[in-house]
Amino acid sequence: MHSENPTPGAQAPADVPDLDTDTLGNELEQLRHALANLREEALRERAELDNQRKRLVRDVDQARRFANEKLLSQLLPVLDSLEAGLVAAAGESGPLKDGLELTLRQLLKVGEDNGLTQVNPQGQAFDPEWHQAISQLASPGAAPGTVVQVFQKGYALNERLLRPALVVVAAD
Incomplete structure (x- = not known):
């Protein structure tokens, strides 16, 4: 029976170059390093693609949520006129009067269905993020800094302010 393993002391075949173990060890180390670099690069690229996908999903969601912003902003004076x-x-x-009330309710319903909400801060604490004070008024029955009168309601679209409420605030 013929064995494929060379016997100790036998010479290597002529087509196999004579390489020492140091050279093979260096080549192996270089290949391991190159493989580690490729794995790291692949992980970075995968993470970047995942981040891009998440940004795209977020951007599409934002575009969908605020697509009607211009139209709804243009309807605010109509709502003000009806009120x-x-x-x-x-x-x-x-x-x-019944027709005006019905029209106002229908327009508000359409707005609500598209993410529009009214900001009517009557009796609430003044919030400069959502309200625009046009004056202060001494009001003995109200705490200082409280909205005592609303001249014009504000509106928000999906929790983002479209127009602040115009208010009068109780003086200190």
């Missing part, structure tokens, strides 16, 4: 008309018709009744 002013209802204030003017406060003592009256009839189909005109």
Whole structure:
């Protein structure tokens, strides 16, 4: 039976170069280092692709949430006019007032369905992030810094301010 393993003391075949163990060890170490670098680079690229994917998902979500911002902003004066008309018709009744109320409710419902919310801070503490004070008023029944009158309601779209509420604040 013929064995493929050379016997001790036999010469290596002529087609195998004579390499010493130091050279092979150095080559092996270089290959291990190159492999580690490739693995690290692949991990970095995978992380970068994952980050890009997350940014894209976030950007698409933001674009979807605020796509109607311009249209809803342009409807705010219409809402203000309807509310002013209802204030003017406060003592009256009839189909005109009923129509105004119905139209206002429908517009507010459309806005709410698209993420629009009213900011009506009557009686709340003044918040400069959401309210714009147009004056202060001595108000004995209200705590200082409290909104005592709302001239114009504010609006937010998906928790982002579209227009601050115009308010009068109780003086110190």
